Amino acid sequence: MGSLVPFQDLNHMPDPQATASSSAGLSAGATTGVAPGFLVPKIEPKTEPIDEWQGQNHSVSAFFSNSQNTPPPPPSSSSSSGDSDVYAEFNRVSELFRSAFAARLERYGDLSVIDAIDPVPEGFQLPTSGSPSGVGDNRLSKYVVSPRPSAAKFQRPQELARVAALGLEDQKHFREIVKRTRMIYDSLRIFLMTEEMKQFGVGCRRRARGDLRASSLMRECGLWLNQDKHIVGSIPGIHVGDLFFYRMELCVLGLHGQPQAGIDYLTAWRSSNGEPIATSIIVSGGYEDDEDIGDVLIYTGHGGQDKLHRQCQHQKLEGGNLAMERSKCYGIEVRVIRGFKYENSISSKVYVYDGLYRIVDCWFDVGKSGFGVFKFKLVRIEGQPELGSAVMKFAQMLRTKPLTARPSGYISFDISCNKEKVPVYLYNDMDADREPLYYEYIDKSAFPPFVSFQGDNNLIGCDCVSDCNDDCPCARKNGGQFAYDYSGNLMRGKQVIFECGTLCKCSLNCRNRVTQKGLRIRLEVFRSKETGWGVRTLDLIQAGAFICEYAGVALTREQAQILSMNGDTLIYPGRFTEKWGMWGDLSQIYPDHVRPSFPSLPPLDFAMDVSRMRNVACYISHSNEPNVLVQYVLYDHNNLMFPRVMLFALENIPPLVELSLDYGVADEWSGKLSICN
Known part of the structure; x- marks a missing residue:
């Protein structure tokens, strides 16, 4: 040293x-x-x-x-x-x-x-x-x-x-x-x-x-x-x-x-x-x-x-x-x-x-x-x-005049085909690989029909007029405290967050409606020597800010076993490291500040197929020192076995910095990390 x-x-x-x-x-x-x-x-x-x-x-x-x-x-x-x-x-x-x-x-x-x-x-x-x-x-x-x-x-x-x-x-x-x-x-x-x-x-x-x-x-x-x-x-x-x-x-x-x-x-x-x-x-x-x-x-x-x-x-x-x-x-x-x-x-x-x-x-x-x-x-x-x-300053020019800043290398200025609220760039100045264009882009994960049917039995909404408060039913579902601040930043990570859903009477600007608003940060999928395909931001991302959903086709355990035999690429949400437990941990400031145990999730036993339908998040690379964390969220159903996988910034991320995730343990059978790359 x-x-x-x-x-x-x-x-x-x-x-x-x-x-x-x-x-x-x-x-x-x-x-x-x-x-x-x-x-x-x-x-x-x-x-x-x-x-x-x-x-x-x-x-x-x-x-x-x-x-x-x-x-x-x-x-x-x-x-x-x-x-x-x-x-x-x-x-x-x-x-x-x-x-x-x-x-x-x-x-x-x-x-x-x-x-x-x-x-x-x-x-x-x-x-x-x-x-x-x-x-x-x-x-x-x-x-x-x-x-x-x-x-x-x-x-x-x-x-x-x-x-x-x-x-x-x-x-x-x-x-x-x-x-x-x-x-x-x-x-x-x-x-x-x-x-x-x-x-x-x-x-x-x-x-x-x-x-x-x-x-x-x-x-x-x-x-x-x-x-x-x-x-x-x-x-x-x-x-x-x-x-x-x-x-x-x-x-x-x-x-x-x-x-x-x-x-x-x-x-x-x-x-x-x-x-x-x-x-x-x-x-x-x-x-x-x-x-x-x-x-x-x-x-x-x-x-x-x-x-x-x-x-x-x-x-x-x-x-x-x-x-x-x-x-x-x-x-x-x-x-x-x-x-x-x-x-x-x-x-x-x-x-x-x-x-x-x-x-x-x-x-x-x-x-x-x-x-x-x-x-x-x-x-x-x-x-x-x-x-x-x-x-x-270069990133600022890319957002306004991309072809002036980089005359060559762009393959697409929006691989989402207008499915996202902001365009997703595709850039490759290394080779002729255009793989991200050869699949169907989805902005949200697709769940089996029975997921919503089983979860709707316990689905209730709040009667708040405009913005929810700490006494409404949605707050009680979250352990008596909302997970977001008034700017939509993650205030404290939890095992699962219940956002206001379709049955809630609060406005769309409610502080408890963050991830359902979709991608708002301009991202770019790019070709890299180190990581193959990767994702970097064109915007400045504040620590705790929502980035996007990790989208794919949700599969039951039985379906995942069948598809894995065909060599299809599967993601296992239960294997993501629990970085959410670090965010908002103020125990060194307040000794009585303990890690929240409610609401809780059962062990997740489903997989996500991203071989044919996926979004930009599937190209985020693996790292043991990530700058992005996974937070599970429910808002359109209450089935705890199939939460949505949402991504938040773990730190301030400057423009043109690559995003990274800790995908967790390797696959028990192959010994390899199951990621899209």
Whole structure:
């Protein structure tokens, strides 16, 4: 496994002021902070506009500190004990470090981490993700899962470190930790927003800030990641292209530790050498002098803006500006997160992690408004995956002008033949295979007639006028609580969900009618070298959102045995892994929050034939780490032996990312996984 590489303490190195003036490359006025005769403004963090919302007492800073709006939950039992084996041995320590700090090493041993930095030597290369490692799983995992912070006041870390190398297994390990943490955050946010909407009413002008409350509760329970070290470079488990809807989620994961400021840095008073160091920035168009062309970025420093984000005074070389200059001086890479407005987003902006950049130049200039600003030129480090923001913009073009974006490769612009509410693309730029066209497309599963007949005996409907409430018969069938929030997102997974059916008097816009509305996300079936045929999304999919039904022809056990002898492709719904049990599991926040046992399903003993009639879902590939979960739903009949197989997003899925399912155990006879591919 990888190790945490410390930085050298600069207290015993040449005068930092001399180093700053000689290496910064700034003008004479910049070395003192402002040019001669400039007015010195009050230094404020480089901020970005807060999400547009209405309400009172919803301060971001109030939630970032100890929240007084909700009582603290009991302590979490997931906090790690002890950190004696958290840090790996130093791979290589320079002669200067050993000679200057021999006494300190004797006192603290090889596990000491100094909260300062060392100038990056010529030819330094970032460690690759495939580097060999020899550290066990538990060592770095204790570093990632932070201990419960002090209830008195939350403190940012005072130590600077870099994760040196991660092997393939370690990457999977930390990716799973990040996914699980994000799942808790998303499900908790949806739960809190739903509870607040119940309290104040759906039509209330007050906007619920579930993102702030969720992050506050997770911090109190010690569920924030990477909080014991201020990490330089890549964050374990976070990939280029990962998408976030809220700034506070960046704080929860340790990707960017400022809830509103655009520059995250180790402050000077926390650093042993008295110099701040920048570790990440957010670029979201808040400053008029920013220039963004993707791999090269001209980033404007902070300060000198009024409440309307207009430049009104000159900037000064302090705080984040000085941290950026120091990172440039020492060759320290910074993480870049881009924020921009995106259609169908649940928040005012989406944030995409675009990888590591290096600051190659900085200078003091006159901005467009006529005031002095600091500018920093950042160049993206080579060898990283494609920019996530560029992929999202490309997907946006595919939805409007597909032939302009990709002139060749399209076989069909709607293989559903208008049976779905949105078209389903078919794309193959690899070979001449057109197999998805050679079957009948169905948007819903076909069940034997006796299924509805036997289930209708217990079919009852509600008498709700418009939207159902928690006291109606449909709510009681669901254990007294609906599974969806008011936006149609899965709030809590269950063994089976009873939606309102044909006998219910509620409107079609009822919150308990989600899956029966069909596919609303634009999907594309495509040819892949890795998975054969696969499915990717052209839209941005929010965690918990409904995707589509897994459609085929339902068969009894006897029918399945006959067809399987002919070699027909069968899917066994009872073998899908129960990922629904993970979604909405808030037991780490609320200890009395248990997995729902009602309503329950008997063991499913039917199969689905997808050899001749199927839909787009049948081309979703198998994965042990899926981003889609299976949820069983009933709405047109009450036969528990034949529920419908519905698919929901297990995480935020960016555009052009392939969908994946865990199909479960292999077939007992053939030993192969029974999937369409």
